[in-house]
Amino acid sequence: MRLYNTLKQRKEEFIPINEKHVKMYVCGPTVYNFFHIGNARPFIVFDVLRRYFEYIGYKVEYIQNFTDVDDKIINKAFEEGISPTEVSEKYIKEYFVDADGLGVNRATAHPKVSENIDAIINMIEKLIENGLAYDVDGNVYYRVAKFKSYGKLSKQATKDLENGASGRILINTEKEDPLDFALWKKEKSGELSWDSPWGKGRPGWHIECSAMSRKFLGDTIDIHGGGQDLIFPHHENEIAQSEGTTNKPFANYWIHNGYININNEKMSKSKGNFFTIRDISQEIDLEVVRFFILSAQYRNPINFSKDLLKQANTALSRLYNTRDNLLFLLENNRNVDNEGKIEDWVISLSKYKKSFKESMDDDLNTAEALAVLFELSKEINSSIDESTNRKSLEECISIFNELTNVLGVVSKNKEKLLDVEIEEMIERRQIARINKDFAMSDLIRDELKEKGIILEDTRDGVKWKRVQ
Template sequence: MALRFYNTLASKVEDFVPLHDMEVKMYVCGPTVYDYCHMGHARAYVVFDTIRRYLQYKGYKVTYVQNFTDVDDKILKRAAEQNVPPKELAEKFINAYFEDMDRLNILRADYYPRVSQNLPAIIDMIKALVDKGYAYVSDGSVYFSVDSMSEKVGALSHQSYDALKVGARVEVDERKRNPMDFALWKASKPGEIISWESPWGPGRPGWHIECSAMSMTTLGPNIDIHGGGLDLVFPHHESEIMQTEAYTGKPPFAKYWIHNGFLLVNKEKMSKSLGNFFLVRDVLKKFSPDTVRFFILNTHYQSPLDFNDQALEDASRGLERIKNAISGIEARIRSPLAGAASIPGVPERLSESKKRFEERMDDNLDTREALAEIFELTRDVNRWLAEGDMPADQWKEVLDLYGIYSDVLGIKWTGSMEDLFASELLQLIVDIRDAVRKKKDYETSDLIRKRLKELGITIEDSKEGTKIKRI
């Protein structure tokens, strides 16, 4: 099966054929850095990180760009409220972004362009659009004329020009020729604490033009994938198409537009006004990063994702099933049973699992079904562990397949170095318990078992040795 993605531009799932063989240019809209990242950010960036990982697994050379919007009305307002320079506020939340995303095992982008560092390119692009007649100057601001690219209106939302015009929430602005026109450059208002000089006077760029300029600066006039949340389809991404293609004259700006679905909280859209707004760092105080990532990927990226504690608890239990199986494999590799012989059909099952996993990922990144295949494999692994043993090198082949799945999905089945240290320490405690049992010191043995159970760990004594499980 060919790799396929749902392309919002075409309104259907299409075969993925990049502009240049085995090379992918990918731009994903980044956060406006005036606050800590919320779970909506986590979903988007986990999804596009997984797309990038899978493309790389398939052999593509991916150049991945994600911007930071560090110049914005919200940043200026928050900076004024906290009495700090806007640049300092933005820097604080950029650093916080990296802390949160690193914990979620999101690979660093190749480039992180910032608005504040790309003003010359943004101004040059606006100037060219004015010169070509696609934009106009009005009272120190510059607006893009939607009528000049009316054939591109609705390119992603697939609504008519008239329908969008009626439904658009646009403030009345006498400086605009058309209420649908959007700002490329905003003239400074009295008392604003940050601005840049331009041919039209002091001001700062509009939101839409920033992404177009930063994408072209890093990736050129045409890219393969442009990604973001479903809420960005209109007006942000449609505005990007209009202004970029007007500037370059080389459509399409992006060949594939991929959007992840909304994050819901108890079946309502996450919103500060509803009080159901969750920051990534707060969620990570209760659940592990791998659990959060597993939870996100256990729903298809286009579907709404309902965030609640019960769903995360379920994800945690599901993840533990896989981790327990892998712990069993690792134990067999360390201490294989005497006289172990190959279990028939294992190589064929591993090959079948890998094929099924790839088919489900190829089919519009169906991570939910890909995880279902990992659960199917885990059931077989648990049966192999219960019924017999294999030579260590054959167990290693099973472990290597889980390693492939880990690399693609970004989920660490075996944990970090700290987890490894904890695992070794736990094994030491179990070995001590085994030693005291051999001396028939059952009081100490039972005490160790009891204390481990209080920590969420059970130990089972069997003919094959002591087995460790997480509750």
């Protein structure tokens, strides 16, 4: 398999440290809010990378952290009058609700900063011992100038960075150099804090990933992943911390996914083009979002709009139709020739497996892989009928499921409501509303929504549509 390695700026053959074993760390969410469509991309992309490795016979150790110590969490706690831990615990739960909806499997472990303070303190102590960090009155900083290969990931010379950094208005006079970054922050009143050799305080952001990756996966890992926006400074700093501690390479492959734009503009709260996954889930099944994100190769930018999501929904339902057709014929199979051999055209479907694999081996090209799925789907649909024997139908389903499972699409077993059933439920809801039984009317509305039916109350009565 070839993967684009940001560190080398080219596609490289993936060679793991241990045969058939992958150690992978991906930066997880800061848990102070519901996550948005941009955050969702790495979760989905690295979930597929993990599934694909497992598909081709690797054992995968996959760590994705929760940043549960952060200014944003502290601010949110202050706003809501609850503790930072209550904020982070709440949004960790919500993370799993949305990740489940997107079909993102649990990582091997999801460590939290608050539960790994010891590992963080140990690493900072080691960095001080190695001359790469210094304590100024309870704040500990990384001494960037001492780490010779600083900038190797983001391909920036420290000189250029220095010019940039000193050009900023706010100069922290505590630091020896504007490029130095905080490893440990001295306690400000009312914040979360822990005892440390430098007094009470809390870790800076970057150190957590270095410490947790080392604790859970060891000194050198195969893959470190995340969004492109993390390359600098976060991942550059992670390299400085980890390699400064162990004197060994930190990660052999650095994999970064591209951005998501909203209606061709950069996503921003102020422009109002900001969508959380939770919001989107009110309108459309989240599997469609997953399908949509995988319809582009992971490094390419994606443009997101509701219209494009609708198109994705239509495309995904074509794949569902293929599966449903196969299942229908299998249930109503009139060809009782159970001894019948698998038909030749079915045997030749293995060519799609081969090209699917070729696409995925080429830097996880899920766009191509989906195109292969549609070709497979087309051939199946045009070839099956009542005369197709059971073994052939079963083989078709098996190939189809094998490939869709790698991408984590067409994963739902939906019981489709018939139109008459929908009409009947709408009528029951109308009666409930007339009787002012709004709890009942809401219940029916929710039940329909769960089955993918959205109601719209208009002047001409209730209209409904299928959204999945």
